[in-house]
Amino acid sequence: MNTTYTARTVLVTGASSGIGRATAEAFVARGYTVVGTSRDPAAIAEENRVDGVEYIPLDLRVPASIEALPSLVGEIDILINNAGESQCGPLEDLPTATVEDLFQLNVFGPLRLTQLVLPGMRVRRYGRVVMIGSMLASFPLAYRSCYVATKAAIKGFSEAARFETSPFGVWLTTVEPGSINTGISERRTTSIADGSPYAADFTTVLSALDRRSHGGIPPRQVAETIVVAVESEHPKPLYAVGSRAPMMFTLRRLTPRTLVEKLVARGHDLSR
Numbered sequence: 001m002n003t004t005y006t007a008r009t010v011l012v013t014g015a016s017s018g019i020g021r022a023t024a025e026a027f028v029a030r031g032y033t034v035v036g037t038s039r040d041p042a043a044i045a046e047e048n049r050v051d052g053v054e055y056i057p058l059d060l061r062v063p064a065s066i067e068a069l070p071s072l073v074g075e076i077d078i079l080i081n082n083a084g085e086s087q088c089g090p091l092e093d094l095p096t097a098t099v100e101d102l103f104q105l106n107v108f109g110p111l112r113l114t115q116l117v118l119p120g121m122r123v124r125r126y127g128r129v130v131m132i133g134s135m136l137a138s139f140p141l142a143y144r145s146c147y148v149a150t151k152a153a154i155k156g157f158s159e160a161a162r163f164e165t166s167p168f169g170v171w172l173t174t175v176e177p178g179s180i181n182t183g184i185s186e187r188r189t190t191s192i193a194d195g196s197p198y199a200a201d202f203t204t205v206l207s208a209l210d211r212r213s214h215g216g217i218p219p220r221q222v223a224e225t226i227v228v229a230v231e232s233e234h235p236k237p238l239y240a241v242g243s244r245a246p247m248m249f250t251l252r253r254l255t256p257r258t259l260v261e262k263l264v265a266r267g268h269d270l271s272r
């Protein structure tokens with residue numbers, strides 16, 4: 001255990017499963033004080049509870065729940081904006097309510113939470129905010145436009161605002177996971193209209209996503225990247241892990257855009 005960091009408190013949203021659970025576990029192992037959130041902490045399965053994590057309620061769809069968070073926990077030094085949902089559907093078929101709902105959960109909720117913790121971090125002259133984005137925001141994929149837009153949005157907030165907060169020792173950063181084996185694909189929401197002309201390609205992408213998700217890396221590896229980002233003196237704007245991230249980002253830098261677009265499409269069984 002690394003006792004250097006025990007004085008620091010980490011808040012991990014969505015700590016009841018997947019990447020959030022693994023991240024909470026990684027920070028406990030390194031000696032941090034860890035607070036994890038769930039919509040219903042009492043309902044977290046025994047096998048998903050991590051010893052040493054204090055669980056508190058948070059529903060990012062409910063503004064009052066977000067505003068109440070500071071009264072439930074003391075000073076937060078490190079915020080991991082991890083909680084989120086996956087969504088899939090052709091743009092043409094996306095109900096406005098679905099778009100608004102996903103933006104509330106994946107963007108507006110985490111953004112408000114960040115605004116609530118920033119003043120304390122700024123005054124104490126130390127803070128880290130990690131947005132859990134998605135590699136899909138760097139390598140967009142058909143039928144994921146709404147999800148991609150939410151992940152691009154939180155990356156945009158953190159990439160710009162880091163220049164405001166870093167003079168105070170407060171660093172915002174984004175970690176983009178690729179395909180991670182967390183079971184998120186079983187919880188993904190889908191929107192497709194009856195008789196949609198996009199149905200065939202949409203179904204193809206869905207099954208490719210499921211296949212890739214099950215073959216993905218374990219969430220522990222994302223947690224390790226998050227710890228590296230948090231413990232950097234000057235965290236980089238962007239970290240990526242999974243789905244051969246180093247190769248993909250190198251290809252994106254060195255080859256024509258269309259080649260990478262083709263690779264992403266073919267990787268999901270679409271011929272484009």
Ligand code: NAP
Pocket residue numbers: 013014015016017018019020037038039040058059060061082083084085086105132133134135176177178179180181182183184187213216219
């Ligand atoms: P997961 O296993 O489904 O976990 C999602 C977490 O979010 C749960 O702990 C859940 O907690 C919480 N949550 C869901 N709805 C919420 C709400 N309305 N308010 C507050 N918390 C809520 O997902 P994961 O795979 O670990 O993904 C975690 C993050 O990584 C997400 O932002 C996801 O978009 C991103 N990501 C995942 C992958 C992947 O392949 N898995 C790839 C790229 C990015 P409760 O149900 O207990 O409330």
